[in-house]
Amino acid sequence: MNLPRISFRMLVCDWRAGELNLLLFALVIAVGGIATVGFFVDRVQLTLSRQGNQLLGADLIIVSDHQISQHYTDEALRLGLVVSNALKFPSMVAKGENSLLTEIKAVATDYPLRGELRISDNISNVSSPRADYIPNAIPSSGSVWVDDKLANRLTLKQGDTIEVGATKLTVTALITQEPDHSIGFISLAPRLLINAVDLPATNLIKQGSRVTYRLLIAGDAGLVKSFKSWAQARLVLGERIEDIRDARPEIKTVLERAEKFLSLAAMASVVLATVAIALAVRQFILRHLDTCAVMRCLGTSQKKILKLYLYYFIMFGIAASSIGCVLGLISQEVLTYWLSTIAEVEIPPPSLLPAIHGLLFGMAILLGFALPPLLNLKSVPALRVLHRDIGSQNTGSLAGYATGLVTLLVLFLWQAGDAQLGISVMSTFILAVVVFGFFGFLMIKILSSLLGQTRGVWHYGLASILRRTAINVVQIIAIGLGIMALLTLTLIQNNFLQDWRAGLPSDTPNYFLVNIQTDQLRPLENFFEQNEILSPTVFPMVRGRLISINNKIVLSENYFDTRAKRLIEREFNLSWAEEIRSDNKIIAGHWWENGGIGEAVVSIEEGVAKTIGIHLGDVLTYEIAGQILSVTVTSLRKVNWDSFRVNFFVVTPPSILKQYPATYITSLYLQKEQLTVINKLVKNFPNFLVIDVEAIIAQVQKIMEQVTKAIEFVFLFTLLSGLAVLYAAIVTTHDERVYEAAIFRVLGANRRQLVRVWVIEFAILGGLAGLLAAIGASSLNYIVGKYALNMPYTFNPWVFLAGLLFGGIGVVVVGLIGTRGALTRPPLQTLRKIA
Amino acid sequence: MAVDPIIQPIVRAVSLNKKVRTGDTQLIILQDINLVINAGETVAILGASGSGKSTLLGLLAGLDTPSSGTVYLDGVNIFSLNEDERAAIRGRILGFIFQSFQLLPALTAIENVMLPLELLGSSNARTTALDLLGRVGLGMRLKHYPKQLSGGEQQRVAIARAFVTQPKLFLADEPTGNLDSVTGAHIINLMFELNRERGATLLLVTHDEAISSRCTQRVRLAGGEIIN
Numbered sequence A: 001m002n003l004p005r006i007s008f009r010m011l012v013c014d015w016r017a018g019e020l021n022l023l024l025f026a027l028v029i030a031v032g033g034i035a036t037v038g039f040f041v042d043r044v045q046l047t048l049s050r051q052g053n054q055l056l057g058a059d060l061i062i063v064s065d066h067q068i069s070q071h072y073t074d075e076a077l078r079l080g081l082v083v084s085n086a087l088k089f090p091s092m093v094a095k096g097e098n099s100l101l102t103e104i105k106a107v108a109t110d111y112p113l114r115g116e117l118r119i120s121d122n123i124s125n126v127s128s129p130r131a132d133y134i135p136n137a138i139p140s141s142g143s144v145w146v147d148d149k150l151a152n153r154l155t156l157k158q159g160d161t162i163e164v165g166a167t168k169l170t171v172t173a174l175i176t177q178e179p180d181h182s183i184g185f186i187s188l189a190p191r192l193l194i195n196a197v198d199l200p201a202t203n204l205i206k207q208g209s210r211v212t213y214r215l216l217i218a219g220d221a222g223l224v225k226s227f228k229s230w231a232q233a234r235l236v237l238g239e240r241i242e243d244i245r246d247a248r249p250e251i252k253t254v255l256e257r258a259e260k261f262l263s264l265a266a267m268a269s270v271v272l273a274t275v276a277i278a279l280a281v282r283q284f285i286l287r288h289l290d291t292c293a294v295m296r297c298l299g300t301s302q303k304k305i306l307k308l309y310l311y312y313f314i315m316f317g318i319a320a321s322s323i324g325c326v327l328g329l330i331s332q333e334v335l336t337y338w339l340s341t342i343a344e345v346e347i348p349p350p351s352l353l354p355a356i357h358g359l360l361f362g363m364a365i366l367l368g369f370a371l372p373p374l375l376n377l378k379s380v381p382a383l384r385v386l387h388r389d390i391g392s393q394n395t396g397s398l399a400g401y402a403t404g405l406v407t408l409l410v411l412f413l414w415q416a417g418d419a420q421l422g423i424s425v426m427s428t429f430i431l432a433v434v435v436f437g438f439f440g441f442l443m444i445k446i447l448s449s450l451l452g453q454t455r456g457v458w459h460y461g462l463a464s465i466l467r468r469t470a471i472n473v474v475q476i477i478a479i480g481l482g483i484m485a486l487l488t489l490t491l492i493q494n495n496f497l498q499d500w501r502a503g504l505p506s507d508t509p510n511y512f513l514v515n516i517q518t519d520q521l522r523p524l525e526n527f528f529e530q531n532e533i534l535s536p537t538v539f540p541m542v543r544g545r546l547i548s549i550n551n552k553i554v555l556s557e558n559y560f561d562t563r564a565k566r567l568i569e570r571e572f573n574l575s576w577a578e579e580i581r582s583d584n585k586i587i588a589g590h591w592w593e594n595g596g597i598g599e600a601v602v603s604i605e606e607g608v609a610k611t612i613g614i615h616l617g618d619v620l621t622y623e624i625a626g627q628i629l630s631v632t633v634t635s636l637r638k639v640n641w642d643s644f645r646v647n648f649f650v651v652t653p654p655s656i657l658k659q660y661p662a663t664y665i666t667s668l669y670l671q672k673e674q675l676t677v678i679n680k681l682v683k684n685f686p687n688f689l690v691i692d693v694e695a696i697i698a699q700v701q702k703i704m705e706q707v708t709k710a711i712e713f714v715f716l717f718t719l720l721s722g723l724a725v726l727y728a729a730i731v732t733t734h735d736e737r738v739y740e741a742a743i744f745r746v747l748g749a750n751r752r753q754l755v756r757v758w759v760i761e762f763a764i765l766g767g768l769a770g771l772l773a774a775i776g777a778s779s780l781n782y783i784v785g786k787y788a789l790n791m792p793y794t795f796n797p798w799v800f801l802a803g804l805l806f807g808g809i810g811v812v813v814v815g816l817i818g819t820r821g822a823l824t825r826p827p828l829q830t831l832r833k834i835a
Numbered sequence B: 001m002a003v004d005p006i007i008q009p010i011v012r013a014v015s016l017n018k019k020v021r022t023g024d025t026q027l028i029i030l031q032d033i034n035l036v037i038n039a040g041e042t043v044a045i046l047g048a049s050g051s052g053k054s055t056l057l058g059l060l061a062g063l064d065t066p067s068s069g070t071v072y073l074d075g076v077n078i079f080s081l082n083e084d085e086r087a088a089i090r091g092r093i094l095g096f097i098f099q100s101f102q103l104l105p106a107l108t109a110i111e112n113v114m115l116p117l118e119l120l121g122s123s124n125a126r127t128t129a130l131d132l133l134g135r136v137g138l139g140m141r142l143k144h145y146p147k148q149l150s151g152g153e154q155q156r157v158a159i160a161r162a163f164v165t166q167p168k169l170f171l172a173d174e175p176t177g178n179l180d181s182v183t184g185a186h187i188i189n190l191m192f193e194l195n196r197e198r199g200a201t202l203l204l205v206t207h208d209e210a211i212s213s214r215c216t217q218r219v220r221l222a223g224g225e226i227i228n
């Protein structure tokens, strides 16, 4: 006997007869959904980080305080990445009598690898907006490009010669936009861009010079990633790797939350797909009990039956998953087109990989849930031919669901890509299965005590729920999980879209003024008044070096973390304040009262505290202008860095720092028409450093917009798979319901009576599931918000109403659509088909 | 056929045809059936398996739709109505008994019997149903679900359900087909008794010549046609 052939014939028959419709539907949606969401998440992440990388000038940078070893370059080139070397160092630049401490950057061909460098030929005329363009190469040997600070202070014009170390170079253009210009407060000095080939002639790079070497790397995201992990293992003292996340904290939070959300959405789609498949498999097994019994009667061995169905499912799985893959590829095409309209970067074409991912997923889940009940199926007693009730009890066996769950768990972690998040979300879902099952069962039992008191349609609606307690509990779990996934995503999405949809407020500061002296405060105020600009708040800044924590000397060598090293090595900007700022939040300890007069205390930003290892109650000792100051940490603060306002890591009460030499810093928002004020300002206060963050704000704003759109789109997809689950859950009891409807019809029931019975049944099921889902979603939202997204949890009572209504109404609508055929079909046709 | 103008026939089938299409072959299940059954008659429908008996009974009850022709139930052309209106007529004048009982598994014996009355909006469904279940000998099994009852007991519940609305017409499709002969005989007796008590009309599909001989009229089917 040729088993595969028989299996194939069975499959073709069942397929034609529509027996496999539900399973096919579930599998196609699942595979298609995973292929699409997986692909989409991939693309969106890539697009977003490319967009972000424009601000870095590369996808990845190796930064070092010594000449970067050739093997990094070799490995990058071997992988097919592009590289470019750059170095940065401070030095005096002179024109005639005047000289100025400048940050010099020497770059090589291909700089920048990402983002845009823009220059203007108009150097001296600063009052009108300059016409700028993207140069097609870096400055040629012998020529340099300057920034407006340098141009202003040295009153440079095109063709001027400046002295850089031992050589003379010609100014040819002015830089209007530099992709990797950091907005940190470290590099506020004027900037000069030179060609690396001119470097030896300057004779400035000597032993002991403060040079930062940078190796810029860009290329395919996957290759960059593997290069990163390769390089990470080989970093030596003084070297570090920077990507956009390290360089731009504002973008880091946006991107990370978006990625977490997208991976949550992907996880949700996995859960939903699995639930749909598990339900469809159950229906299939129930329908095939009879076939098995007959085969047993005809003397087929158990092993043969198992093999028959194994072949059957493998063939079916491949066929259905392939259809799903095609669906996935088509929607990838659509998405790619859509994405290309919102993103400016080039989007990688649809790839087969997520589709294969989806295919494997489909097969694994199908077999994971189908095989264990199949093991039951093969042992269906032949006696079932005579007594139909025999052998239908074990189909929903625990073993079956357990195997499926384990399969799911493995795939889930794979999909999540983030083990911790994956495990916590998965455990919540497993817990939800247990809790939903328990409470679903309990609530049905409570309803059963009401049964005696009900009449008419209520009675029949309730009675059919009670009779199918077991399967209804499964339905409640399934519908509950579906709604829970959707509610969770909605809650989280709402939480962060609330901030982002609005984007940054229109008066987000676009200029920072640094290095304001104490005696300039009054003149500056007057200046603003004269120019009819609202005087912004100024913040004091005292520079100090952290020398010890709890009397233990702090040494950068003792830190492995590169950010910690950097923080220790440079001077901190300390500030003072009486009141806590409204955009700061105390997360541990407490802020000082009554302005904290005489209290030697300090408040530290939590991120810095974590990086350096500072705890509440620690005594920090700073060296400020040659004096020693010890303060106790009495609070840790959370700071909203996305706001682009001036913020400080370290803040004390005014009385502590006021005696030290301080400078002031402020931020302000200027409209386009007011920009000439800046030039006046620079003339009046030549010592000020003016930092323009307009370009960065625009980028961040754009990224936020794109993230918002992407999230909304992915959410829509998950919503569709949620509806598929709802449908699958309802179809599970479809046959029984249609059968009952036929009998009701025989006995003279009209359409209205039948619909009312169903509405009651569906509404109770859906309402229960929705209520439980709301509880689950609230808990999951709390967990994800707290551990994965770092967002404060806000209890939302509307979730319960939403769960109840969505569950109740959703199930009623989907249920009635699914069963409407039974209302018009003559009853005898139904009875003949089923009995 | 001449019809007595005073006695309205309870069932009248007029050139009833039923064809089904399977693939590209057309199967004729019933062909040109004409039938008149007057109130109070007991009619046996006889025929080999597959001759179309169930199909005919289903059409007479309006449980299925014919390919052509029609059926008048108590003077009403039931196939000029929609499914809902046909259901209403069934609820009012008709009781149906199946070979495989077709009780609702979610409901207890008494609830199954009460169901047709509740669908009609009757207020004393429970007492009527109690009466009838006692009459068929199941007074002690009211709260039992179909699963907990034997085949014979299930069929008795089905009979009680069919009689509970005091219908004028009973249709029974091989009511004893799934029962042993002793139980079967009890069921048949019960049906004839109840039918006689209520003065209703009984239409019964059977293979059993002994049963058919108790009927006032016999209709023989072969290959979808009446061959009297």
Ligand SMILES: Nc1ncnc2c1ncn2[C@@H]1O[C@H](COP(=O)(O)OP(=O)(O)O)[C@@H](O)[C@H]1O
Pocket (backbone or CB within 6 Å): A832, B020, B022, B027, B029, B047, B048, B049, B050, B051, B052, B053, B054, B055, B056
């Ligand atoms: N919906 C249908 N599709 C195809 N064949 C049908 C259908 N309904 C009935 N038949 C066929 O019509 C014939 C008569 O069926 P039925 O009325 O059940 O016979 P009986 O009750 O006399 O045994 C049988 O051959 C049956 O297979």
Ligand SMILES: [Mg+2]
Pocket (backbone or CB within 6 Å): B053, B054, B055, B173
């Ligand atoms: Mg029959």
